[in-house]
Amino acid sequence: MDKVRVIEIKKSVLENNERAADLLRERLKARKICLLNLMSSPGSGKTITVIRTIENLKNEMRIGVMEADIDSDIDAVKVAETGVRAVQLHTGGMCHLDAGMTQQGLNEIGIEDLDLVILENVGNLVCPAEFDTGATLNVMILSICEGHDKPLKYPLMFSKVDVMLINKIDCAALFDFDLDKVQAYARKLNPDLEIFPMSAKTGEGFDAWVDWLRRHVTDVMI
Amino acid sequence: MDKVRVIEIKKSVLENNERAADLLRERLKARKICLLNLMSSPGSGKTITVIRTIENLKNEMRIGVMEADIDSDIDAVKVAETGVRAVQLHTGGMCHLDAGMTQQGLNEIGIEDLDLVILENVGNLVCPAEFDTGATLNVMILSICEGHDKPLKYPLMFSKVDVMLINKIDCAALFDFDLDKVQAYARKLNPDLEIFPMSAKTGEGFDAWVDWLRRHVTDVMI
Numbered sequence: 001m002d003k004v005r006v007i008e009i010k011k012s013v014l015e016n017n018e019r020a021a022d023l024l025r026e027r028l029k030a031r032k033i034c035l036l037n038l039m040s041s042p043g044s045g046k047t048i049t050v051i052r053t054i055e056n057l058k059n060e061m062r063i064g065v066m067e068a069d070i071d072s073d074i075d076a077v078k079v080a081e082t083g084v085r086a087v088q089l090h091t092g093g094m095c096h097l098d099a100g101m102t103q104q105g106l107n108e109i110g111i112e113d114l115d116l117v118i119l120e121n122v123g124n125l126v127c128p129a130e131f132d133t134g135a136t137l138n139v140m141i142l143s144i145c146e147g148h149d150k151p152l153k154y155p156l157m158f159s160k161v162d163v164m165l166i167n168k169i170d171c172a173a174l175f176d177f178d179l180d181k182v183q184a185y186a187r188k189l190n191p192d193l194e195i196f197p198m199s200a201k202t203g204e205g206f207d208a209w210v211d212w213l214r215r216h217v218t219d220v221m222i
Numbered sequence: 223m224d225k226v227r228v229i230e231i232k233k234s235v236l237e238n239n240e241r242a243a244d245l246l247r248e249r250l251k252a253r254k255i256c257l258l259n260l261m262s263s264p265g266s267g268k269t270i271t272v273i274r275t276i277e278n279l280k281n282e283m284r285i286g287v288m289e290a291d292i293d294s295d296i297d298a299v300k301v302a303e304t305g306v307r308a309v310q311l312h313t314g315g316m317c318h319l320d321a322g323m324t325q326q327g328l329n330e331i332g333i334e335d336l337d338l339v340i341l342e343n344v345g346n347l348v349c350p351a352e353f354d355t356g357a358t359l360n361v362m363i364l365s366i367c368e369g370h371d372k373p374l375k376y377p378l379m380f381s382k383v384d385v386m387l388i389n390k391i392d393c394a395a396l397f398d399f400d401l402d403k404v405q406a407y408a409r410k411l412n413p414d415l416e417i418f419p420m421s422a423k424t425g426e427g428f429d430a431w432v433d434w435l436r437r438h439v440t441d442v443m444i
Contacts, residue, residue, distance in 0.1 A: 041264045042347045042376060043368025070348065072374040093378065095317065095348040123375065125264045126292065126317040126346050145367035145390070146265025152294040153345065154264060156315065168367070174393050 004076040006088045007108045009068075012100030017131060021099035024106075024134030034116045034220045035102075036213075037135030039157065042123030044143040045167040047075045049200040050118055054082045056210040061115040061217055066105040068097055068122050075120065085109060096127040099134040116217050125150070129157040137216065143168040144177040151185035159189040163196065165209060170199040226298040228310045229330045231290075234322030239353060243321035246328075246356030256338045256442045257324075258435075259357030261379065264345030266365040267389040269297045271422040272340055276304045278432040283337040283439055288327045290319055290344050297342065307331060318349040321356040338439050347372070351379035359438065361385040366399040373407035381411040385418065387431060392421040 014020050028035050040046050047067070054063055065086040067076040076088035089105045091097065097105075102119060111117055119135065121128045138161045142150055145168055151158040158164065164186055166179070179197060186193055194212060198205030236242050250257050262268050269289070276285055287308040289297040298310035311327045313319065319327075324341060333339055341357065343350045360383045364372055367390055373380040380386065386408055388401070405417055416434060420427035 041345070041368075042372055043263060043365070069375045071377050072371070074371055074374060093352070095346075122348065123263070124317075124346055124348050126344065127349065130315070143265070143367065145365065145393075146263075149294070149296055150264055152296060153291045155293050171367075171393065171396050174396060 004073055004080050004086055004088055005108070006073050006090060007105060008090045008092060009101045009104050011092065011094065012098050014098065014100045017098045017100070021132035021134040024099050024103055025136055028134070028136055029220070032221045033111055033114060034137055034217045035135045036116065036118045036137045036139055037121055037133045038118060038139050038141070039121045039128045039161070040123060040141035041125045041146060044141040044146065045200050046120050046123065046141055047078055049141060049165060049167065050079060050120055051082055052200050052203065052206060053118070053210060053213065054079070054084055056206070057116070057214060058082065058084055060214065062113055063116045063118065064109050064111065064114045065118045065120065066109055067120045070122065091122055095122055095124050096131045097121055097133050098131040102133040115221055125154045125157050129160045136220065137162055139163040139165065141165045141167050142182065144172055144175050148178045148182035148185070151182065151189055155189050158186045161190070161193065163194045163212070166195065166197040167200055169197050170202045170204060226295055226302050226308055226310055227330070228295050228312060229327060230312045230314060231323045231326050233314065233316065234320050236320065236322045239320045239322070243354035243356040246321050246325055247358055250356070250358055251442070254443045255333055255336060256359055256439045257357045258338065258340045258359045258361055259343055259355045260340060260361050260363070261343045261350045261383070262345060262363035263347045263368060266363040266368065267422050268342050268345065268363055269300055271363060271387060271389065272301060272342055273304055274422050274425065274428060275340070275432060275435065276301070276306055278428070279338070279436060280304065280306055282436065284335055285338045285340065286331050286333065286336045287340045287342065288331055289342045292344065313344055317344055317346050318353045319343055319355050320353040324355040337443055347376045347379050351382050358442065359384055361387065363387045363389050364404065365390040366394055366397050370400045370404035370407070373404065373411055377411050380408045383412070383415065385416045388417065388419040389422055391419050392424045392426060
């Protein structure tokens with residue numbers, strides 16, 4: 001297949017990222033576009049989650065994907081195989097995206113004809129939580145391989161997101177992961193957190209997440 | 223058990239981290255102390271690797287551990303149960319340690335009577351690779367749950383370390399992880415990289431890593 005477009009993102013020169021993020025979010029809401037910022041550690045299953053989400057929803061809404069990575073274009077190539085528009089954003093070594101960098105990506109992908117734009121952030125459980133991208137919806141993935149103690153060690157991420165997907169539950173037998181504990185730790189930081197245990201590989205539990213996202217995007221579009 | 227000591231690390235005011243790191247490394251080498259900086263994504267198995275390494279070597283050399291995290295003291299408490307001296311470093315939200323922050327930790331733990339100091343860095347595959355801590359030995363862990371494509375996406379980390387431990391090989395049957403590919407990708411970035419596939423949980427493959435580290439620390443001590 002053709003290579004996807006790779007965009008070299010420039011470091012933002014914004015002095016006030018929070019203000020820029022609020023402005024971007026207001027513009028997106030006015031246009032009835034959902035911008036989903038997906039965050040997690042490296043290897044938690046962001047790309048496979050994006051692909052399964054697209055397969056479930058691409059006939060109901062218009063979806064575009066921005067894959068952010070320090071290097072390579074393998075994720076955008078994989079996502080483009082679903083048939084949706086995908087671009088690869090290279091962050092030039094940067095460990096996160098902010099609102100200015102996100103806006104650069106949106107300018108390149110073009111959002112006028114989209115209902116849902118998914119931004120797969122750099123794999124990092126720390127820095128992306130510190131920078132508001134301007135997204136209208138923030139989602140994180142924790143895979144059960146990472147352990148249920150992660151909300152205790154990386155509290156900011158768990159307190160900032162709207163949704164936590166708990167991935168790789170098909171491997172639960174091999175890992176000492178306590179689903180009740182992780183939910184209790186996370187909800188202590190973030191009482192309104194939506195939580196969906198699932199496997200993006202087998203599809204187990206995935207419908208609940210897709211149903212929730214469908215309702216959310218439909219609410220935005222109305 | 224008693225709670226371990228938690229040290230709130232201050233942000234460094236160093237203008238030249240590389241120079242500070244080189245000076246720290248020279249001082250450690252002059253005192254015949256190995257400072258091992260251990261880096262990985264969250265949940266790759268750093269703490270269990272530290273504990274199994276200690277159990278193997280604590281009767282042969284004097285070991286101290288600094289556990290760096292944004293929050294909590296659970297890792298330092300676990301490590302202290304092995305009987306070695308352990309402190310918890312809180313980074314105050316910072317996503318990495320630099321040489322100045324590492325020096326603060328070393329001042330607190332006290333290194334005069336130690337042969338090997340293990341610094342468990344913040345779980346992050348991006349930022350810790352950008353900041354030289356002054357360590358004499360840099361080691362990373364990649365768990366097979368994270369996927370064999372990680373050297374393509376996070377090249378700096380793989381190019382900076384002396385050793386790559388490939389953890390959780392006991393779970394290999396469940397994951398589509400290509401051991402040959404990851405080694406080829408990593409060695410392309412770093413031809414001299416030492417690689418040890420292992421399971422810190424079952425102990426499979428662990429002896430090769432411990433034997434290598436024993437020889438390395440003994441060489442430093444002479």
